[in-house]
Amino acid sequence: MIVDARGLRCPLPIIRLAAAARDLAPGEQVEVLWTDVAARHDIPAWARMRGHAVLKTQPLDEGWSTTVQIGTSAV
Amino acid sequence: MTQTRVYLDAGGRAPLHPAAREAFLVALDSGWADPRRLHSEGRRARHLLDGARAEIAAGLGCRVEELHLTPGHTASLHSAVLSMAAGRRRAGNLVVTSAVERAAVLAAARQVDPDGRPVPVDAEARVDLDAWAEAVARPGVALAALQHANGEVGTRQPTVAALEACRAAGVPLLVDAGASVGHVDVGDAWDVLAADPADWGSPAGVGALAVRSRVRIRPVGPEDEDPWAPGGVSVPHAVAAAAALRAVLTDRADAADRRRGLVADLRRAISAIRDVDVLGDPGDRLPHVLTFSCLYVDGESLVDALDRRGFAVGSGSACTSSALEPSHVLAAMGALTHGNVRVALARETTREDVERFAEAVGPAVGSVRAILGAGEL
Numbered sequence: 001m002i003v004d005a006r007g008l009r010c011p012l013p014i015i016r017l018a019a020a021a022r023d024l025a026p027g028e029q030v031e032v033l034w035t036d037v038a039a040r041h042d043i044p045a046w047a048r049m050r051g052h053a054v055l056k057t058q059p060l061d062e063g064w065s066t067t068v069q070i071g072t073s074a075v
Numbered sequence: 076m077t078q079t080r081v082y083l084d085a086g087g088r089a090p091l092h093p094a095a096r097e098a099f100l101v102a103l104d105s106g107w108a109d110p111r112r113l114h115s116e117g118r119r120a121r122h123l124l125d126g127a128r129a130e131i132a133a134g135l136g137c138r139v140e141e142l143h144l145t146p147g148h149t150a151s152l153h154s155a156v157l158s159m160a161a162g163r164r165r166a167g168n169l170v171v172t173s174a175v176e177r178a179a180v181l182a183a184a185r186q187v188d189p190d191g192r193p194v195p196v197d198a199e200a201r202v203d204l205d206a207w208a209e210a211v212a213r214p215g216v217a218l219a220a221l222q223h224a225n226g227e228v229g230t231r232q233p234t235v236a237a238l239e240a241c242r243a244a245g246v247p248l249l250v251d252a253g254a255s256v257g258h259v260d261v262g263d264a265w266d267v268l269a270a271d272p273a274d275w276g277s278p279a280g281v282g283a284l285a286v287r288s289r290v291r292i293r294p295v296g297p298e299d300e301d302p303w304a305p306g307g308v309s310v311p312h313a314v315a316a317a318a319a320l321r322a323v324l325t326d327r328a329d330a331a332d333r334r335r336g337l338v339a340d341l342r343r344a345i346s347a348i349r350d351v352d353v354l355g356d357p358g359d360r361l362p363h364v365l366t367f368s369c370l371y372v373d374g375e376s377l378v379d380a381l382d383r384r385g386f387a388v389g390s391g392s393a394c395t396s397s398a399l400e401p402s403h404v405l406a407a408m409g410a411l412t413h414g415n416v417r418v419a420l421a422r423e424t425t426r427e428d429v430e431r432f433a434e435a436v437g438p439a440v441g442s443v444r445a446i447l448g449a450g451e452l
Contacts, residue, residue, distance in 0.1 A: 010393065010401075011413040011447070015371050018452045038393045038401045038412050045411040049352060049370060 003032045006063045010038035014046050017068070021052065026072040029055065035063035043068065081428040084389045085274075086226050086254060086364060086419035087148070092276030098318030099278060102311035110310055111300065120310045127310075130317035134324055135256065135270055136263055137285040143303035144281055144313055148253050148271035149179040151282035154294065154303060155249050155267050156183035159218040162291040163247070167215025173202040173222070173232070174407035177251055180220050181403070187217065193407075199356045200230040200408045208240035216246045223261050226254030226274075227391055227404045227417055228355035229364035238264040247290050257323040258331055258362055266290045272316035275323045276422070281312035323422070334420045335362035337429045341418070344433035348440060354410050363420040366391070368405070369440045371449035372414035380439040381416070386432050389417035414440075 003020045005013035013034045020030050032043065043066050044054050051071035058065055082090060106123040108116035132142040145151040160170065170184040174193040184191055194206045202221060211219050219241050224231040234250055241248040250265035257275030261268065267286050273279040284303065286292055294302035301307055323330070342365055346353050350370035369377065374392025381388050391402030392415040401412035416436075420429070444450050 009373075011371055011373050011449075014413065015447060015449045015452065018371065018449070022452065041401060041406045041409070041412045045352075045368075045409060046370065048409070049350070049411070 001028075001030045003030060005039070006033050006035045008034075008036060010036050010042055013039045014042050017043065018046065018050075021050070021068070021070055024070045026070050028070050029067055030070070031065055031067045033060065033063055033065050039066075040064070080385055080387065081424070081432060082387045082421055083418045083424065083428075083432060084387045085421035085424075086389065086417070087271065088273050088279060089276045090421050090423060091278060092319040092322055092422075094322035095277040095315040095319035099311050099315035102314035106310040106314060109307065111307060123314050124308070124310050127313040127317035130321055131283050131313075132285070134317075134320040135261075135268060135283065135285045137268070137287070141285050141288055143284045143286060144308040145284055145303050146282065146308070147279060148269065148273065148282045150304075151269040151271075151284040152177060152179040152249075152251060152253075153183045155269055155284055155286075156180060156187065156218065156220060157295045158292045159247055159249060159267060159290070160187040161293040161295050163217040166245075167217055169213060169216045171207070171210045171216055171219035171246070173207070173220075175200050175202075175225050175227075175404045176220055176222055177226070177253065178403070180222075180249075180251060184220065196407050198408055198410070200225050200228050200354075200404060201356065202232055202237065204233055204236055204240070207237055208243075211240050211244045211246045216244065218247050218249060220249040220251065223250050223252040223255040224259070224361045225355070225404060226361075226364065226419075227402060228366045228408070228410075229360040230356040231255075231259075231359045231361065235262070235264040238266075241266075254361060254364070257320065257327065259327075267292075272312075272319065275316075275319055277316040277319040278312060280309055281316050283316065330422050331362040334422075334424070337420060337424065337426060338363060338365050338418075341365055341429050341433055345436060348437050351440070352411055354405070354408065364418065365420075366415065366417045368411035369414035369416070370411060371447060371452055372440055372443045373447070374413060374415050376443045376446070377414055377416060377439060380443055381435065384435045384439060386435060389419065391415045391417060414443075 055067040106120040108120040110121040170188040247266040249267040253271035256270040270283040299305040374390040393401040
């Protein structure tokens with residue numbers, strides 16, 4: 001699943017990501033695309049608070065992409 | 076709806092201490108002249124300034140000759156870094172900092188050492204001591220800078236151990252005690268100490284920098300009679316800073332204990348709110364500071380929502396500062412940077428103020444989450 005949050009200011013990228021993650025099963029992955037610099041810090045912080053894992057972050061032509069794996073003990 | 080305002084943003088700009096206000100007004104009347112002049116008016120101002128310098132030096136635990144007054148805390152930090160670097164040019168131009176130093180320290184350090192990488196901190200904002208020791212032991216280090224405590228999240232830094240590492244490497248240590256002096260004992264683990272009178276209830280407009288006489292230092296900038304405050308420092312500001320420092324040191328321990336208790340209660344209340352991360356070391360911290368980040372909330376809306384409910388708080392979130400970047404302190408800790416609230420209790424803050432605030436936070440957070448459509452996440 002891909003969440004395109006480019007152009008959105010924080011905390012909206014995290015809110016969109018959380019909304020998408022809610023429908024996923026443990027082990028599934030979600031990729032979020034973002035441009036707001038706060039997301040660089042807030043995606044890992046959100047994942048830590050929620051029990052998910054950040055797999056990778058890479059640059060795109062426009063913005064960045066971060067892949068998150070839903071945790072088994074996710075809340 | 077005419078409840079009194081509660082000011083919980085006292086860090087770096089505390090409400091004016093009555094002793095500061097009184098001394099400031101007296102000095103406006105009797106100390107307005109240029110203290111460098113030789114006439115009676117000038118000498119009277121000089122006398123007031125000398126008294127203030129002696130009082131501030133005593134409060135910081137340095138000799139009068141070791142005290143320099145500056146135009147303010149930011150100017151102190153800029154001057155300290157640049158002058159310490161200039162005094163150690165032959166040693167090299169590397170500057171060791173922690174990742175959570177004040178922006179003024181990091182900016183001055185970058186000017187001297189553009190490729191420098193600050194030493195990382197842990198999740199509670201405490202500097203990594205092993206990495207610190209390794210960094211200061213490299214060849215070519217001109218100076219190191221470590222805060223006494225972090226004013227944004229309250230965590231105290233291991234300045235004694237950090238100084239030991241600096242001593243072993245022969246590197247002078249600048250300690251930014253701007254958030255600590257007046258609240259906790261800062262001890263003598265420093266070579267250069269920066270203190271912020273505005274943080275202890277004096278009007279903003281003067282800074283205090285103590286430089287041990289053993290430290291090789293060369294002031295930068297064009298030649299001036301007073302290189303630390305070109306053109307001379309404001310006498311009323313210096314007098315107010317001295318009077319307020321004397322006053323806050325008189326009952327510092329009691330004021331700290333009282334606020335530590337209030338902060339501990341507030342910490343418990345805030346921790347109970349859903350999806351809120353309370354930041355910083357829970358024990359080894361400043362007595363009056365508490366910081367937390369709320370998931371799915373933007374800092375600006377939260378500051379506004381609390382302001383409308385009568386509470387003034389600070390925030391390290393990106394949209395609440397002039398910069399587009401969120402607080403480098405929160406980022407270095409790996410903390411959530413949005414929805415951030417920083418509370419710094421004033422000496423006047425009452426238990427009732429804190430209890431009312433604790434009750435207001437939950438509904439304020441909930442209202443912002445609802446507006447953003449994040450109520451159910």
